[in-house]
Amino acid sequence: MNNLSKILSYSTLGTLCAFLLQLTSVKILSIYDYGIIAKWLTDLAFLSVFFVFGLDNSLLFFSKNNNDKFNENFYRNIFFFSFICFLLMMPAIFFNSIYYISLVLSCYILAIIQSFNSFNQLNERFSKYGITNLSKNLFIFLFFFLVFILNFEISYTNYLIFYLILLFFTLLFVFIINYKPKIENFKKIEIFDKSYFIYGSKSMLNTFLAILLYSVTIYILDIFLGKEEVGLFFAASVLAKLAWVIPDSVGNLLYPKFLKINIKYSKEKVMKETYFYAQLNFLLNIIAIVLFFILGKLFINIFYGVEYKEIFYLVIILLIGNQGMVYYKILGRYFAAINEWRIQRVALIFSVIFNIILNLILIPILGIVGAALSTALAFWLCGIIMALHLHGSFIGFINLKMLFGKLLNDK
Structure with missing residues (x-):
């Protein structure tokens, strides 16, 4: 810790x-x-x-x-x-x-x-x-x-x-x-060095797809609705991404350990640590959603102003979608460390296509709320595909019973 x-x-x-x-x-x-x-x-x-x-x-x-x-x-x-x-x-x-x-x-x-x-x-x-x-x-x-x-x-x-x-x-x-x-x-x-650049290109493609997953909405909004809607959606995204600090931190902490599995660390020990941090993140994400639902409108009025009041529901939707990306942000580091890129690529490609299609359907109907729904559902699709390729991780990441048991035992 x-x-x-x-x-x-x-x-x-x-x-x-x-x-x-x-x-x-x-x-x-x-x-x-x-x-x-x-x-x-x-x-x-x-x-x-x-x-x-x-x-x-x-x-x-x-x-x-x-x-x-x-x-x-x-x-x-x-x-x-x-x-x-x-x-x-x-x-x-x-x-x-x-x-x-x-x-x-x-x-x-x-x-x-x-x-x-x-x-x-x-x-x-x-x-x-x-x-x-x-x-x-x-x-x-x-x-x-x-x-x-x-x-x-x-x-x-x-x-x-x-x-x-x-x-x-x-x-x-x-x-x-x-x-x-x-x-x-x-x-x-x-x-x-051929092998050096080949490894980098695999990482680059996955990073590109990951950014495209949550940024394609910006470009579609820019085409269909304009700069003001882009600004509103971006403001909501920035606010919702505050919750990403934990999975990003966990990924950065665990990545060197994933790289050194069977060199310095055992796989069993590293995966136990991974599940613990993922479960802790799930609990904090639930707390964040509840707190923003209660205090979000007041927060937006004070810090953004009434012209940004529309972002309240966008933030709620994106916060719910964030949990799907927790799987990608943590498991993606594990698969990268073992030089396995296909799983991430498949998950991201399907999710990007899904996000584009949903945006084209929902934005004309629901405006920027439709954009938020599309992005959140695409996040979850990406996370589910990733989790299916590491047995036990889908439930393991959200098993609060296991988390509370560990926390009580540590006390």
Whole structure:
């Protein structure tokens, strides 16, 4: 529990900063401009998938038995990211678009930060891992909170410029406090290692599908309803994703243990720990739904304003759907650690198709409520397919009787 408490505390702070950043953005941007920023952040998530190419996971997988290999793999990642950045910046500069220039450079900086932080995750240095993740949101939030305090209202273009500058200073901070790459004889580094990039491509495809699963709704709403509805749905998604902090933290905690099954840890012990944390998350998710049902309208009125009152029911629906994604977020790490990608891919492909079809049916009928229903049901479909491929996990993840029994025995 000690390592989980470390990573969870930093992840909670990071998620809180991200949430507060969105609250602040709502206050300093019009709903229309916030809709543009919501789409930019969705584009950032998508482009980052292809930019990183899954090499953050390759870095972990191919360094698990030999820490000395990490340095070589780290430089391989940086060379690849720099090459991709160069290719993408040429058309971005040609079209002279702040939107796309900021998008490419933000992806580049975040990819480097992610590779730096892989060293902390691999070596289970969870305090530094948490601080690094926290810094990505903290500095940006503090700046825009100052803008809010000074009562400035800014355009989305200024927002993007400041966002990029703050990411650059975050990278400098991360370099100062983190792993320092050793000077290598670069001529000896094999930049293109086929197995390294094949593993990364498998991870990339699954990450792309996972992001598409919960982002396709944004694009469909943008086509059928417009930027204001995108802004409302995105605000509800950010609020509902506060509940993801626990499964994300559990996944980050368990992933290095999954990688080291039969090397440092027994499978039985790791799976018992996995079920315990999943059950704890299920209990907290139920509490979150009940509390938001009671206090959600008051919270929205105070922090968002009456123009965002529609998001109350969206958040409730998405919170219920979140439990389905718990299976993906935790079991996905296990299957990745044993280099088994087919199960995740099948679950995500079916869920994405299901989400698209439901959105096209329900949005014309129910508007953004239909979008939330479609996304929540798709989350559950993904989770059920994942759980069916690990015997006992579907019930094991929600077995509160087992959880209470363990908690009482520990006392």
